[in-house]
Each structure stands twice: as structure tokens, then as C-alpha cells.
Amino acid sequence: MGTSIGYARVSTEEQNLDLQLTALREAGCERIFRDKASGAGTKRKGLTDAIALCIPGDVLVVWKLDRLGRSLLDLIGLIESLNACGVGLRVLAGHGAMIDTTRPEGRMIFGMLAVLAEFERELIRERTKAGMHAAKQRGAAIGRPRKLSQTQIRRAKSLIESGRQTRERIAARLGVHVGTLRRAIAGAN
Structure with a gap:
């Protein structure tokens, strides 16, 4: 088994990382990367650096799944990219605590989440198409505005x-x- 690399994040400067850092140290993380940033649309240098340090056989460890990403689609994409690099993911607490992609049951849970994410993508696609069709029926212009009249x-x-x-x-x-x-x-x- 490779190295356990920790990642901790809080959304605001007023929050502190102590609880997460303690849990990650107790889980045997040799290096811990941190961010103080909202997960929505912000660059997270700590996460980028943690992933960049990981090599095949390593495990990225997070306290809770919501520290890693804001949406199921984001999480699935991140986990899939980790898996493609041979890097596991382990979640220590919360609703995602059953995820440990280094173990068969964790991979099974991840597989079910991936199926749900694909279903969610299809629903979004269907709603988008239906909305565009309805807008066209009402005579609304769809797409980017024309540059020239x-x-x-x-x-x-x-x-x-x-x-x-x-x-x-x-x-x-x-x-x-x-x-x-x-x-x-x-x-x-």
C-alpha cells in the first residue's frame, strides 16, 4: 500500500481545520494539504497539490465527502480521475464513510454512485432539451447572440x-x- 495523503477544507476563514486535521493525522496521513475556500467555483490549490503528489498506490484521504466536492457529478469525475491514476480514495466520516476505493466494498459503493451520477446527467440533458424546445416554440432565440445584425x-x-x-x-x-x-x-x- 502506498502513502496516505490528506486533504482538509473549510469554506470560510472563520472556520478552522482542527477537527479534520486531527482525524487525518489519526488515519496515518503523512502529508496533509489544506484549503480555506468555498467549494463552488473556486480554485483549490491544496486539492490540486494533493492530487499532484499522489502516485499509483497512494490513497487520498478526506474527513467527509463534502470536503472534496460540492456535487455528485464533481465527485464522480474526481474519483474517476484518481482511479485512472491508480490512486485510491478513503472517506473517514459522514455519509461517504463507506467509500474506500482501495477495498472491494468501497469500489462497489463508488460504482453505484457513478450510476446515479450518470442518471442525474441524463435527467439534466433531458430537461435542458425540453426547455430549449419549449423556448423555441415560444419564439425565443436559443444559443449565443449573433454578432452581426x-x-x-x-x-x-x-x-x-x-x-x-x-x-x-x-x-x-x-x-x-x-x-x-x-x-x-x-x-x-
Whole structure:
């Protein structure tokens, strides 16, 4: 068995890591990385460094599963990337305490979580498609807003066809890339 590498995180500066650090030390973690950051959309240097230190056979140890990620999808992705590198995950307490991917029962629990995450992804995809379809039925525009109006496209096409302006000059004047202008004109035909 490789090295146990700990990771501890709290969401705010006012919270402290003492409880997590004690549990990780008692679990035999040789190195412990820390973050004081919300899990939602923030860079977590401690987690990045902990994962970077792991080599095949090592185990990343966390106090509770929610310290590692905010959503099931994030957790599954992280655990899958650890597994791909030959690194295990062990959760010490809380609802995820049955996860220890170095043991068969932990891999089984992880497998069930992965199936649930895939199901959740499919539900999200279905809801997104249904929402887009409903929005289209109401006449709403779907996707990124167009960079050029129909008037700008007609004017640019006219200038290019007459030979008075080059695509490059028109694109620069309109503040778009030449490829954007070319696609807009081609799409207007």
C-alpha cells in the first residue's frame, strides 16, 4: 500500500481545520494539504497539490465527502480521475464513510454512485432539451447572440460584391473576425 495523503477544507476563514486535521493525522496521513475556500467555483490549490503528489498506490484521504466536492457529478469525475491514476480514495466520516476505493466494498459503493451520477446527467440533458424546445416554440432565440445584425450582413455583402471593401476591412470595422463575417454572409444566402 502506498502513502496516505490528506486533504482538509473549510469554506470560510472563520472556520478552522482542527477537527479534520486531527482525524487525518489519526488515519496515518503523512502529508496533509489544506484549503480555506468555498467549494463552488473556486480554485483549490491544496486539492490540486494533493492530487499532484499522489502516485499509483497512494490513497487520498478526506474527513467527509463534502470536503472534496460540492456535487455528485464533481465527485464522480474526481474519483474517476484518481482511479485512472491508480490512486485510491478513503472517506473517514459522514455519509461517504463507506467509500474506500482501495477495498472491494468501497469500489462497489463508488460504482453505484457513478450510476446515479450518470442518471442525474441524463435527467439534466433531458430537461435542458425540453426547455430549449419549449423556448423555441415560444419564439425565443436559443444559443449565443449573433454578432452581426441582418442589416450589417447585407451591407457587408454589398460592399464586398461591389469590390469597394475587402472582407478584412469590413470585419475590422464591425469588430469581428474575418471568419465570423464570412460565416454570417454564407449563412445569409
